[in-house]
Amino acid sequence: MNEVQYDFIVIGAGSAGCAVAARLTENGKHRVALIEAGPKDTSPWIHLPLGYGKTMWDERINWKLYTQPDPNMGGRRIYWPRGKVLGGSSAINGLIAIRGQAADYDDWARQCGEGWSYRSVLPYFKRSETFHDTRAPEYHGANGPISVNPIxxxxxxxxxxxxxxxxxxxxxxxxxxxxxxxxxxxYHLTTRNGLRSSAAVGYLREARRRKNLDVLTDAQVTRIRFDGRRALGIDYERNGQSTALIARRGVILSAGAVHTPQLLMLSGVGPAEQLAEHGIPVLIDLKGVGANLQDHxxxxxxxxxxxxxxxxxxxxxxxxxxxxxxxxxxxxxxxxxxxxxxxxxxxxxxxxxxxxxxxxxxxxxxxxxxxxxxxxxxxxxxxxxxLRPESTGTIRLASADPRASPVISPNYxxxxxxxxxxxxxxxxxxxxxxxxxxxxxxxxxxxxxxxxxxxxxxxxxxxxxGATIFHPTSTCRMGAGDDAGAVVDPDLKVRGLEGLWIADCSVMPRIVSGNTNLPAIMIGEKLSDHLLK
Missing domain, CATH: 3.30.410.40 (Cholesterol Oxidase; domain 2)
Incomplete structure (x- = not known):
């Protein structure tokens, strides 16, 4: 098994992962690997906004997940499309540009500190955006990677x-x-000149020209490697070959609210009884991994x-x-x-x-x-x-096989x-x-x-x-030091571990009041800023 070394490894090239990888490589000081389980975003249906109807069912670029039969929903298994391609779900979503309410983030701040208040996160929303309108410049950015257009x-x-x-x-x-x-x-849409402005288009097209960024597609991460309680790197499979990568400074997990908790549990981080059930050695017993699932x-x-x-x-x-x-x-x-x-x-x-x-x-x-x-x-x-449902569900392992879809129980x-x-x-x-x-x-x-x-x-x-509107969140939620159910600290570092951070919708303490693409990007922007500082 070959081992290649990087400063940072980012798992998942979705909304947050693209932002993290691009920002970490801007100054040229850090060598970064961005690992994506799906292919490149070459399908023309990705880039046509109305192509949403096609990508919804394309197993080449969509995980095509299903929930468990939900007793509250007539015993139905509900279809959950999730992006499996460069850009992640930002490559297959409905393109709606919504941040949520200021009060959402002020509520986060009461749980996680002032750094998550609306006043504190607004600069990251603005930094990520090029808004093609002259209204309200105090709320909008003019030079960001993601193009946002009024209809x-x-x-x-x-x-x-x-x-x-x-x-x-x-x-x-x-x-x-x-x-x-x-x-x-x-609505305002993440479009430019009649084409989709996904996270891959916005953040990676320029970043991929940098010599210090390697983007690996069709590469499914099977586990995070640890040396004691420090994240050392990852193992992934590509074209039937197993490869290890070493991270000198750390690993950022951006696989989304479904696959981030799955990968943590596969790596020995999660509820001890859940891991024992599948014969996975327990590195750290974190009850909150896979809990608190929320969705619209x-x-x-x-x-x-x-x-x-x-x-x-x-x-x-x-x-x-x-x-x-x-x-x-x-x-x-x-x-x-x-x-x-x-x-x-x-x-x-x-x-x-x-x-x-x-x-x-x-x-x-x-x-x-x-x-x-x-x-x-x-x-x-x-x-x-x-907008703010009180029902919560879980993500659990189906088996210790990383190729097996996790068990999704939304409890709608x-x-x-x-x-x-x-x-x-x-x-x-x-x-x-x-x-x-x-x-x-x-x-x-x-x-x-x-x-x-x-x-x-x-x-x-x-x-x-009823069906999902594709906004799962909060399965590795952040919280203050005395919050026993939190998985990450307010700086998005995984509790009890070193060199491992999470940047995606799984860290939300509570689901935002609206669509989740822009908030995911904001989280990626914020973590990259923290790591660079």
Missing amino acids: RQTHPLIDAFIASAEAIGIPRNDDFNGPNQEGAGY LQFRLIFRCNRPVSTNDQLNSLLGKARIGLQWLLKRSGPLAVGINQGGLFTAVTPGANRPDVQFHVATLSADMAGGKVHDFSGFTMSVCQ LDAELDRRMAVAAIRLARRIASTEPLRGIVDAEVLPGAEAQDDAAILDFARNN
Whole structure:
């Protein structure tokens, strides 16, 4: 087995891992290896925003995970797509650029110190971003690796949705990452010139020219090596060959909220009883590894339109598809350039709430499931989710084989609050759809359908149709020194170990109020800054 030495080894070329590797190599002083289990990001469907529907099911670039049968969700196994490619999930996501609420990070700071307050993390959000607008420069960056663009081409369905929200008292908001998240408006997207701005595109295209960065793809890490309680390096497999790499200064684990705890446990770091069950020697008993799993559960309401106004109509005809293609080729605009979900809404449905507690993703098309074949009628989708669920689940090992998918038990809708919020969010979506001007476009509610009227029927719909919106977090959460359930310290170093840090969504003390791509990048930026200092 060959051994090559680096200063730092980064496991996982996703949103955070790309940021860490790029920043650590900027000054030329550190030799860094970035290891990715998936291939290079060469698929054209990755780079086309509407290609999301293709990458959702492509096993070459997607882990295609499934949960355990969830007793709270009709016993269903729920599909969890996760990126397995340069860029990670930022290469296959819905491109929505949301940071969460300032209060999220101030809550983190109360648990983990002032360094995680909104005031402290805002500079990292700004540093990561090139915002293609002149609004609110105090909240946005102008020279960062990730390109963020407002949607400039409006759509009659989204315009009607925003106007109907305004009609019931929800204000218009043109910048959910500005001074206030509440309101309805068009999302900002991680795009540039009609193409996806993934973490790999933003951070690695320039960084890969550096002699001090090696990017290894199709290389699955099988364990972290330790010398005593110090991370020494990694073992990985590539093309059937097993190879070891040595890290002189340390290892950064950025494999995501599912695979980061799996790899820790495979390496002897995790709940002792879990490791013993699979014959893995215990290096350190950390009960929090794989615990505290949180995710946003979405409920997709589908409406049929009374006129051909949705993207379904274009995708269901050869002429429509040709027009979409020409629109993108000639102007870098149209459906191919903006992805699926264009409209958003953040508001509170809980009486007395002082900040938004639900989020809407509004798509100008409809399908039986996210990324599925569009319906043969003109339709659109309102997906609603609770922003800060109380239900928590676990990630556990299926076996000691690193190739085996971990056991995912999300435990959706376990908390009474989450069940109440599901019903309230669905009722709000119906209220907006039945308010002019959107009411004038809606012919019928396809799902949940007219038969689901009382709370019990609506909750039954939520249980039998709810699915992930792809935001798993908190499975290796950070905490202060007296927090027995924490896996990493506020500086993201793994408890009780030296030379091992985590940078991905698994470290979040609690899930953020919104999409997780930009927060993951921020975490990577923040850790790299700490390591360089």
